[in-house]
Amino acid sequence: MDLVNIKVRHKVFGEGIIIAKENSYITVKFQNDEKKFIYPNVFDGYLITESSDIAESIKREIESIKKLENEKKERLAELEQQKQIEKNNGDKYIKVKTKVYPRANIAFKCNFCDGGYSDEQVGFNGVCSDDVIRNNIELEKRTWCSSEDCACGQYLKGDITRFELDALCNNGGFVCYESQMLREWKALAGIVQTGEKKGQPMKLNKVQNNSLCVLTTRDPNSSERERYIFGVFLVDETYEGDNQEEGYVTTKSKYRIKLSPKEAHKMLFWNYHANDNQPEVAVWSSGLHRYFGDEQAIQILQDIAKLKQGTEEEKLANEFLLYFARINDIDISTVPEKSGALKK
Structure with missing residues (x-):
């Protein structure tokens, strides 16, 4: 559907006209400036169009997306229920062991954002x-x-x-991915910004449901060695991405924890992770995400559980650790000590 030149009205910015649609975003020109919005989400309560036909078409598109999301959640719930039945009646069912990638968990490199900074969070919420x-x-x-x-x-x-x-x-x-990261609990692979592939969406081809997603950043004027973890969540929805849409991971589960500034600065990412080449060097280089194994995931969750002792999130942190280990069939007692780049 061609939306270019369609007149719209925003409840804050007033009347405007759509001047571009690219991937999952539309650009609207208002009286004094241009603004970019996520499509079709922005039409679900923020933006309206004067064309009843287009409005109805967008409404159907939003409803279709919501329906697909609900169907996906229902399928996941059915699969989880079936797994539970098989677990409770192991002698009656033949369990099919699915392939588990050795680096199925994912860490994201995020630009520092102090939007919404407080004693409870580093930012990433404004x-x-x-x-x-x-x-x-x-x-x-x-x-x-x-x-x-x-x-x-x-x-x-x-x-x-x-x-x-x-x-x-x-x-x-x-505005940016970071400004809504701890509001939406969603991390995206991103769009290539430079080079021959500029404008192309990036993919996430190894992450899966029940993986751990780790959000990392570093303060202004700090070194890569000082990169820290400010939030983690259990992935319950993934999208690999394609030629039109970038990949993403998100969650609706209760297993999501944000760290206070004091806690976050104790969770140095490179205590847990090391590069295959030059493992003693803390360097991220290119790319917005890294894959890592279950041992590192358990180490991270163990340290978060220790940090949360005596806080309101102590119970959740311990439950998160035990739940992650159980659903991924990990024996916590066999997990070794941290061996990231800073430990070399």
């Missing part, structure tokens, strides 16, 4: 502060932050106000 925006654009020259399409860059140039920037994020508009 637009960055002005200082961090300047750091990501002017000093570290982060690829997306520095692109012309990024609303933060438009704000720094004076094209939009801080109020408009925050409103964009809070009302369904797209």
